[in-house]
Amino acid sequence: MRVVLTGGGTGGHIYPALAIGREVEARQPGSSLLYIGTSRGLESRIVPEQGIAFEDVTITGFRRSLSWENVRTVMRFVQGVRRSKQLLRKFKPDVVVGTGGYVCGPVVYAASRLGIPTLIHEQNVIPGLTNKFLSRYVDGVAVSFSESVGLFEKCPDVEFAGNPCATRVLKADRNKGFSSLGLASGTPFVLVVGGSGGAKAINQAIEQTLPMLHKMTDTHFVFVTGERFFKETEAAIHRLNPEASKRVHVLPYIHNMPEVLAAATLFVGRAGASFLAEVTSLGLPSILIPSPNVTNNHQEANARSLADAGAAIMILERELTGELLFRHMSAIMGDAVRRDSMSRASRGMGMPKAAAAIYDQIVRIQRKR
The missing domain is CATH 3.40.50.2000 (Glycogen Phosphorylase B;)
Structure with missing residues (x-):
């Protein structure tokens, strides 16, 4: 299986993505992973140390107050989508998995526009802004807390899977x-x-x-x-x-x-x-x-x-x-x-089989496509 992982800014987004990637490798030996993040985020250091191929896009987050910086963020998002499409066409993934953080936005959105199966994972009880935005475009959402299931009503496949770090x-x-x-x-x-x-x-x-x-x-x-x-x-x-x-x-x-x-x-x-x-x-x-x-x-x-x-x-x-x-x-x-x-x-x-549950969901959304 060829999998693109994306998510960044904090370890809370990065380590779940890596745990999902390792589960894929364990279940399908010979799988290929590519991580797409930002050059300024922790992922740019952590991911290469794990021996996983890394590419970057440029993106920033929206401010919650009216600001000209939000106009620039929209422009960066459009550019990020364009860059992401180039990377995705080159790597040809079977699925794209996002775990939150601003970088997840253009990468997962680009994948959905290209018809690539997509899944996002939400770690917290209250979903982040990026994952809420993406939920209307992705094929599946995995959540860590049961309380979050009803907050992704626009996605057809929402599963209470837990956090894959629990498996690690x-x-x-x-x-x-x-x-x-x-x-x-x-x-x-x-x-x-x-x-x-x-x-x-x-x-x-x-x-x-x-x-x-x-x-x-x-x-x-x-x-x-x-x-x-x-x-x-x-x-x-x-x-x-x-x-x-x-x-x-x-x-x-x-x-x-x-x-x-x-x-x-x-x-x-x-x-x-x-x-x-x-x-x-x-x-x-x-x-x-x-x-x-x-x-x-x-x-x-x-x-x-x-x-x-x-x-x-x-x-x-x-x-x-x-x-x-x-x-x-x-x-x-x-x-x-x-x-x-x-x-x-x-x-x-605890949900120690979280990574396995997310892997099964990935396989499921692939088959639906």
Whole structure:
């Protein structure tokens, strides 16, 4: 099978696309993949590192207020469609799969105009602007949350499939996660992640918890700060008393995140869709602090879905303090019965076969064509 993948801007769009591509390769050995993204997005670095062919188009997003920049965006969209058609005619894909982000727009739209089977995947409860636009042109939509199904009424084939990142994390070796952190296998630890770039609010709350961490005597902590916040957080941890600091690990970034997630006892972080797919696939309890700086406040909707099911505690950023965060971490880590209950609820929401379900949907829309 020849497949074009597209989606970009953030890891939340890129990693699901890569997971779908890997599933295609596993189910149909010898398949060819081409990823179309932007030269300025994270995909331009991440995709070539995965050994997948990469081409770029130029596109920007619409502003939500009246602006001349939106006129330029329309012009870039038209140019992007033209460039996408050239790439598609050259590669001759059997299907084009989009996972959101502005670059997805011209590529998937161009494919639909050329009569190529198309599918989009929506990671969040509330659909993004690009996917809502594309839903009237594509052959299929796969969604990560059941609440999203009714929001794509203009597409004839909408499936509640889950997030394909859930499939990837189940293959991770948790023992490698422990060893990469220098921990003995089975060591209980809290993993705190503010996203790939870090989150200042979360890092500040963590710094406020440092004087209290000695009370959690049997727990280790892994703080992933983001590159830009690493030095200041590391300096704050060095001010801890020596005994407590032995149980605190501060890192700017984790390159083997699936393995570390598989080893963690409790996850604390943002409510990005890919992280939540991995967390629920593993059955991890979580404390979620949704970012307020995302389109349609979709992370709060994501987090509330888990909180309502009993799989997570949600703390809004405006209410976040070190004391509140410590109280929740301490309560969960100190209560094995509660952790087990949250874990069961989390696993009950997980969809570890998401990538396979999306592959089956791809095959289905191909046959309909």
